[in-house]
Amino acid sequence: MEYGLIGQKLGHSFSKPIHEALGGYAYDLVPLPDEDAARAFFASRDFRAVNVTIPYKQLALAACDEVDEKAAAIGAVNTVINRSGRLYGYNTDYAGFAYMTKRAGIAFQNRTVLLLGTGGTSRTVTAVARDQGAKEVLLASRSGKNGALSYEDAMKRKDVEVVVNVSPAGMYPNNGECLLDLTAFPRLEAVADVVYNPFHTALLQQAEALGVRCVNGLSMLVAQAKYAAEYFTDKKIPDGEIESIYRDLRAKQANLVLIGMPSCGKTSLGKACAKLLGKRFVDLDAEIERQEGRPISQILAPGKETYFRDVESRVTARFARESGQVLSTGGGVVLREENVAALRQNGVVVYIDRPLQDLQPGGARPLSQSRQALEAQYAVRAPLYQKACHAKVNNDAPFYTVADRVKERFYEVLDCERA
Numbered sequence: 001m002e003y004g005l006i007g008q009k010l011g012h013s014f015s016k017p018i019h020e021a022l023g024g025y026a027y028d029l030v031p032l033p034d035e036d037a038a039r040a041f042f043a044s045r046d047f048r049a050v051n052v053t054i055p056y057k058q059l060a061l062a063a064c065d066e067v068d069e070k071a072a073a074i075g076a077v078n079t080v081i082n083r084s085g086r087l088y089g090y091n092t093d094y095a096g097f098a099y100m101t102k103r104a105g106i107a108f109q110n111r112t113v114l115l116l117g118t119g120g121t122s123r124t125v126t127a128v129a130r131d132q133g134a135k136e137v138l139l140a141s142r143s144g145k146n147g148a149l150s151y152e153d154a155m156k157r158k159d160v161e162v163v164v165n166v167s168p169a170g171m172y173p174n175n176g177e178c179l180l181d182l183t184a185f186p187r188l189e190a191v192a193d194v195v196y197n198p199f200h201t202a203l204l205q206q207a208e209a210l211g212v213r214c215v216n217g218l219s220m221l222v223a224q225a226k227y228a229a230e231y232f233t234d235k236k237i238p239d240g241e242i243e244s245i246y247r248d249l250r251a252k253q254a255n256l257v258l259i260g261m262p263s264c265g266k267t268s269l270g271k272a273c274a275k276l277l278g279k280r281f282v283d284l285d286a287e288i289e290r291q292e293g294r295p296i297s298q299i300l301a302p303g304k305e306t307y308f309r310d311v312e313s314r315v316t317a318r319f320a321r322e323s324g325q326v327l328s329t330g331g332g333v334v335l336r337e338e339n340v341a342a343l344r345q346n347g348v349v350v351y352i353d354r355p356l357q358d359l360q361p362g363g364a365r366p367l368s369q370s371r372q373a374l375e376a377q378y379a380v381r382a383p384l385y386q387k388a389c390h391a392k393v394n395n396d397a398p399f400y401t402v403a404d405r406v407k408e409r410f411y412e413v414l415d416c417e418r419a
C-alpha cells in the first residue's frame with residue numbers, strides 16, 4: 001500500500017473518495033484488528049503516508065520518529081508520513097475541527113463545553129476549545145473514570161453551553177445510539193458531532209428538534225483530509241476544495257426518500273429518480289415482501305397492522321442507515337416517528353403529493369381498497385407527510401416532469417442544508 005487509512009473498523013469511512021478527489025492517488029482502507037497489528041504495520045514501514053483513526057491515534061504517536069509540536073501537545077497523531085524510512089507524525093484533526101466549527105458559526109470563547117468521549121479526538125477537540133478561550137472543558141464517558149463525568153452527572157451541569165460528541169456513539173453501523181438527553185441543558189447554544197456517517201446522528205436530530213445550532217463531522221473529515229493530503233503530496237491545496245468535495249460527497253451519499261399516499265407514484269418516480277441521480281433504487285415494500293416471502297396483501301389486513309408495522313420498521317431501519325440510495329417507502333411509513341427519524345438521518349425526504357382524484361383505490365394495498373378508505377387515510381396522513389418531509393412535490397404533471405422536479409428539490413434541500 002502507498003496511501004491509505006488504518007483503524008480498527010473502517011466500514012463507516014468516506015476517506016477513500018475524498019483523498020482520491022483531493023490528491024489523485026489511490027487510497028486504501030486497511031482495517032487492523034488490534035494494537036499488535038497496528039504496531040507491526042508501522043514497524044514494516046511498508047507505506048508512503050497514512051491516516052490513522054480510532055483507536056490507534058495514540059499508538060501512532062508513539063510509533064513515529066518525529067512528532068509535530070501540536071500533535072505532541074495534543075497526544076494524538078492522525079497523519080503519518082514515511083520519509084526515507086523515518087516516520088513523521090501530524091494531527092490534522094485539529095485544523096479540521098476548527099474549520100468545521102468556524103464554518104458552522106459555533107464559538108467556544110467563554111463557553112462551558114461538554115465533550116462526550118475520552119479517546120484521541122477528545123484531546124484534539126479539548127485543544128481547539130481551550131485555544132479558542134473556552135471557560136471550561138468537561139469530559140463525559142460511560143465509565144465516568146479518569147477525571148471524566150458519568151453521563152448522569154454531566155446532565156446535572158446546567159451551565160453547559162456547547163456539546164461535542166467525540167465518541168463513536170451513533171456511528172454506522174450503530175445508528176440511533178445516543179447517550180445524552182439534551183433537554184438537561186437550559187443554556188445549550190450548539191451541538192457538534194464528529195460522526196459523519198450517519199449524516200444526522202440521533203444526537204443531532206435531538207439538537208435540531210430543540211432548534212439548537214448544530215453541525216456534523218463531514219466538513220471536519222473533508223478538511224482534515226485536505227490538510228493531510230498537503231503533507232502526503234507536499235503541495236498546497238486551495239481551501240475551496242473542501243467545499244466542493246463536501247458538496248459532491250454529500251450529494252453522492254445522501255439518500256432520496258419518497259413518501260406519500262398509496263399510488264401517489266413513489267415506486268415509479270423512485271426508479272426514474274434513481275437513474276437521474278445515479279443511485280441504487282430500493283423499494284421498501286418490495287423488501288418487506290422479499291423478507292416475508294409473501295405479498296403485502298397477505299401480511300397486512302385492516303385492524304391487524306402491528307405485525308406488518310414491526311417488519312416495516314425493521315426493514316426501514318436496515319436500509320435507512322445505508323447511503324447513496326433512492327428509497328421508495330410504503331404509504332404508512334410515517335405512522336411511526338422512529339421510521340421518520342431513521343429515514344431523515346441520511347435522507348432528503350420528499351413528499352409526493354398527488355391530487356386525491358388521481359389516487360387509485362384497490363390494487364395490492366389492503367388498507368385503501370375503496371375510495372372512502374383512501375380519503376379517510378389521506379385526512380390522517382397528509383399532516384404526517386407534511387411534517388416528515390424536507391420538501392413537497394406535486395405529482396400533477398407528466399411523469400418525467402415530476403421526476404425532474406423531485407431531482408431539483410433534492411439538490412435544493414442539500415444546498416439549503418449547507419447554507
Ligand SMILES: Nc1ncnc2c1ncn2[C@@H]1O[C@H](COP(=O)(O)OP(=O)(O)OP(=O)(O)O)[C@@H](O)[C@H]1O
Pocket residue numbers: 260261262263264265266267268269285328329330331365395396397398399400402
Ligand atoms: N405523473 C404521472 N403521470 C402518469 N402516471 C403516473 C404519474 N405518477 C404516477 N403514475 C402512475 O401511477 C401508478 C401508481 O404509481 P406507483 O406504483 O409508483 O405508486 P406508489 O406510491 O409506489 O404506490 P404504493 O404505495 O401502492 O406502492 C403507476 O402506474 C404509475 O406509473
Ligand SMILES: O=C(O)C1=C[C@@H](O)[C@@H](O)[C@H](O)C1
Pocket residue numbers: 005012013014015051052053054078093221224225228
Ligand atoms: O473516518 C475516517 O476516515 C477518518 C476519521 C478521522 O479519525 C481522521 O483523523 C482520519 O484521517 C480519517
Ligand SMILES: [Mg+2]
Pocket residue numbers: 266267268283285328329
Ligand atoms: Mg410503491
